[in-house]
Amino acid sequence: MPSSSRREPVMADVARLAGVSHQTVSRVLNGHPNVRAETQTRVRNAIEELGYHRNLSARALVTRKTRILGVVAFDTTLYGPASTLLGIEQAAREAGYFVSIVSLRTITRQTVSEALNHLAEQSVDGVIVIAPQRSAVEALADLPAQRPLVAVEGGRANGTPVVCVDQVGGAYAATRHLLDCGYHTVHHVAGPLDWLEAEGRVTGWRQALTEADCPIPEPYYGDWSPRSGFEIGLRLAADSSHGVSAVFVANDQMALGVLRALAESGLRVPEDVSVVGFDDVPEAEFFTPPLTTVRQDFTEVGERAIQMLLDLLAGNETSRRDGGAAREVVPARLVQRMSTVSHP
Amino acid sequence: MPSSSRREPVMADVARLAGVSHQTVSRVLNGHPNVRAETQTRVRNAIEELGYHRNLSARALVTRKTRILGVVAFDTTLYGPASTLLGIEQAAREAGYFVSIVSLRTITRQTVSEALNHLAEQSVDGVIVIAPQRSAVEALADLPAQRPLVAVEGGRANGTPVVCVDQVGGAYAATRHLLDCGYHTVHHVAGPLDWLEAEGRVTGWRQALTEADCPIPEPYYGDWSPRSGFEIGLRLAADSSHGVSAVFVANDQMALGVLRALAESGLRVPEDVSVVGFDDVPEAEFFTPPLTTVRQDFTEVGERAIQMLLDLLAGNETSRRDGGAAREVVPARLVQRMSTVSHP
DNA sequence: GCCGTGAATGTTAGCGCTAACAATGTTTCT
DNA sequence: AGAAACATTGTTAGCGCTAACATTCACGGC
DSSP states (O other): OHHHHSOOOOHHHHHHHHTSOHHHHHHHHTTOSOSOHHHHHHHHHHHHHHTOOOOHHHHHHHHSOOOEEEEEEEOTTSHHHHHHHHHHHHHHHHTTOEEEEEEESSOOHHHHHHHHHHHHHTTOSEEEEEOOBHHHHHHHHHSOOOSOEEEESOTTGGGOOEEEEOHHHHHHHHHHHHHHTTOSOOEEEEOOTTBHHHHHHHHHHHHHHHHTTOOOOOOEEOOSSHHHHHHHHHHHHHHGGGTOOEEEESSHHHHHHHHHHHHHTTOOTTTTOEEEOSBOOGGGGGSSSOOBEEEEOHHHHHHHHHHHHHHHHHTTTTTSSSSOOOEEEEOEEEEOOSSOOOOO | OHHHHSOOOOHHHHHHHHTSOHHHHHHHHTTOSOSOHHHHHHHHHHHHHHTOOOOHHHHHHHHSOOOEEEEEEEOTTSHHHHHHHHHHHHHHHHTTOEEEEEEESSOOHHHHHHHHHHHHHTTOSEEEEEOOBHHHHHHHHHSOOOSOEEEESOTTGGGOOEEEEOHHHHHHHHHHHHHHTTOSOOEEEEOOTTBHHHHHHHHHHHHHHHHTTOOOOOOEEOOSSHHHHHHHHHHHHHHGGGTOOEEEESSHHHHHHHHHHHHHTTOOTTTTOEEEOSBOOGGGGGSSSOOBEEEOOHHHHHHHHHHHHHHHHHTTTTTSSSSOOOEEEEOOEEEOOSSOOOOO
């Protein structure tokens, strides 16, 4: 079987077959302008015939560009990060880049730094960090920024460009919606405060209450898990005698736990308590009852992050770390379902 | 700022600083045995001092190994694929490999083939395909297998090594559990039949019923989404007059829809109908009621897949496509919660 | 004391590609 | 017509690394 033992064809093989120099093959491959149409065809046919494809290592060695983008992500089993990652990967591939991922189990300065080193080893052309926690942001701030970098949900530490969802606006809309339902105030089940998303949602919630001149109850703090939502839900139920009747929960998973706790405590949603979540996971529509929540367009976030990173690469580092770092905000919008109802 | 304009250090720089040849540096880096301890230290110090790290493109060019593994995945926003991907990535990184992913929106022969081409362009050392659909398996079978490949949930088409969860056993356990609760038979809400997982679960369910000599009702077919579960749930509720009272649903998302539909139809779970799901997503514990389901250890699957692929790479293609392709089966286990109850 | 052995290091030759320059033809302008 | 411009192709020199071979030195057996 000679064909299987033959080595992969290289540019010189194509050149020989097409009767040109290897440089001409390179020119065809790279779309250089000054190649005769007839020569192009001959080269392309030879490429086709041999099943040739470029050796990217050799190319990267001389161009100093790997066309690999690195992504650092945290807890990719959650709907949000997973969707963002998907958007990133598809946009990157579309643009002719490869995506190398590093998933973190925990976010600390050290793990973030290790992840970036791992990607640096690979000489990625640029990095996207899905960095929802304050510690990640700090880790980024500390690190020498040798390489184009875009943060997703990352705050604006040290002038890193950022793409994020309008957490404040989404939370404001959720809270406003509950106030519009006729409640005197809205309780809040927040996420862990070292998460920027949690903080933004607290801010939006508080802002809506302040504007409407409502009392601002102490928020409850969960850890995003259904379990924490459940436990807080039990406390909410106990407190409901003294007026808990509208709750804005910082994510859908905790909202699920809250719903469950309220049900177990004999409270009906939305008749006794109205609940709003955040994320709009695919399941939210089928909770009991279907959850009114705030939709985030994660795919859009991923696409914009890649776009920003590509701009950075094209602009050859221009406008980076010049104090005027870009910040793109993707809007969030309320999706009304059945866990909220107008209240007399 | 001279330090910022200075180019990245290369092996020769390290060699100069350590007073050795570049080859000795290479030997230290690659753990060759015959280097004096004192020399090693000098080299390592020089590496440290310069912040040197190898240029992997140059290395790959000569070794013909990129140390990149490719992963082709489908719908990574689902809990299962996302978890598997996570396990794969972490195990690969542990082993000193990089992971390049390609996410597919749809699985067809063409998209799978394109994804593999994309990875081939990058000269990945090996590929893992998370290939839960029959069409993916067929696409793999068609493709020239130039490169070590492991399939996850992929059937055993054409002798590709496979890692998968014991779908049949899990479904059997779920069905058996419902029979043990005292039901005369168990209805099944299946996934789309071109998914191997759906097929395996149907098989396990049917097997348990056959063994117990129970009537085998026609399964309902959904598309994994909560919505399809909901719609089927409404039909189940309508049918419940003639005896639907135990349901095994092929995944937790559809089970959620079923629960919702039953509740809307005024049927209580588990008093009127018992329901078992499949997957054990983190939310399952907080459904209304908490869902009895079958847990799959996706992380384990990912780790084993990497292990298998590394073995393949180490064994230098041995034992590949020799008819005796490996097949590892990861057990699934029933998690009892509150959506099932013993029935008189 | 001489030689074989092996440990420790250095030297050389590419891997396959692109950038830079060189060498041709082919227009086009004056 | 001659020169200047341009289009088209070829030639050469590395990019930074590892494999293979070459060299040096120390040591033990005879």
